[in-house]
Amino acid sequence: MSDEKYFKNITPRERAIFEGAITMGALFHQFVGTPVSLESVDSLENAIKTSLELQPCIMHVDVEINREILKDTENEYHYLSLTGDMLDVRVVSEYDGIKIIVRMEYVEDLNYPLMYVEEVD
Amino acid sequence: MSDEKYFKNITPRERAIFEGAITMGALFHQFVGTPVSLESVDSLENAIKTSLELQPCIMHVDVEINREILKDTENEYHYLSLTGDMLDVRVVSEYDGIKIIVRMEYVEDLNYPLMYVEEVD
Amino acid sequence: MSDEKYFKNITPRERAIFEGAITMGALFHQFVGTPVSLESVDSLENAIKTSLELQPCIMHVDVEINREILKDTENEYHYLSLTGDMLDVRVVSEYDGIKIIVRMEYVEDLNYPLMYVEEVD
């Protein structure tokens, strides 16, 4: 069993943080760059959610792509490439009964899509 | 108008080939690596299709991810990362009434996910 | 031989356009999202170039990532995620003696990183 061999040096809470953080890094770097518009955004949110929920210890992934940015940015081609400032994401991970929530949101003061632990058990 | 300024040096058939090829390269490099299983595969196919159909001159994208590979490859985590050998894709592009189909399929003899023009008007 | 089997329905010029376009689509969607700063930019340009030059028919890839954007955009973390508006790329592809150049550059009028055929034999 991989848990006993590889993860006995960290606590359950640390394990939940570890897996939630991997999944948030994965989400950003897998999907940033994807073409997206108001027509395709539901489908993309759904695929992000269902694919990342496969990862170890991940209970739930909520993804909101900002429709206002999709509406406001006009170009001849009527779509944009997904960027970090469009994303608001919550990843719920759990290990051994301990649950945490990792959040990513664009923080204007930081000019940066910040990832942090929003809730801890 | 960007077409007159940037694309007057190639024929409509070349333009259709150009746009179909961009989209196939984009598809492979955007989505390879995504976690995928039998539960998530429909959702991922749908997002690939709807996002790539946004690109210029793209009429239709058909994506089939190989369920046999997903079934046969067992690991403790019950999912895989999407690879080129799981993908069978047709991209239909059209410019000025000229339609072409770009295909990607894994060719075992070549050990390579080959992209080629399957049909030309 | 794959060329005779898969590519006999298109001309050498179309083949060069096809391969150049695949590589440009690949480049954008593989590397957009990568963390980049003034310290790492040479290394990233080099890896983009050497990896994409491996693709079929690709003779040369020139990548310039816009240093002004890297300098001007300040945040607490001193790096950005690579986006299409930072990229100026030329891909030289050749098939059977016919050479073409595919260009990608950010066109402000279009608010879009446009890919087009810059030169044809």
Add this chain to the structure above:
Amino acid sequence: MSDEKYFKNITPRERAIFEGAITMGALFHQFVGTPVSLESVDSLENAIKTSLELQPCIMHVDVEINREILKDTENEYHYLSLTGDMLDVRVVSEYDGIKIIVRMEYVEDLNYPLMYVEEVD
């Protein structure tokens, strides 16, 4: 200051784990799919290292791409797409004097590129 506002609910050790894990997830999903061969592998390793070392709390990234796989897998095109089974990575992260090492290596028993905390302060 973002640390006080966003990270006061976790310990320094948890913060180091959090940032190391994000970076490992980012690395996998940013670079898997990149064309790679024996000629380009040094350049790709270098770009992975320098780009991921930009992320918060990351002191050091060591990446080894398996040359044996690159040598053994022959195809007409003389390159492969980067996959998880080629990667052996160590990410050293540090927060407030507490250092941890996140490792990714392909574990044959698991048929999976496992990410785990290899060392903790």
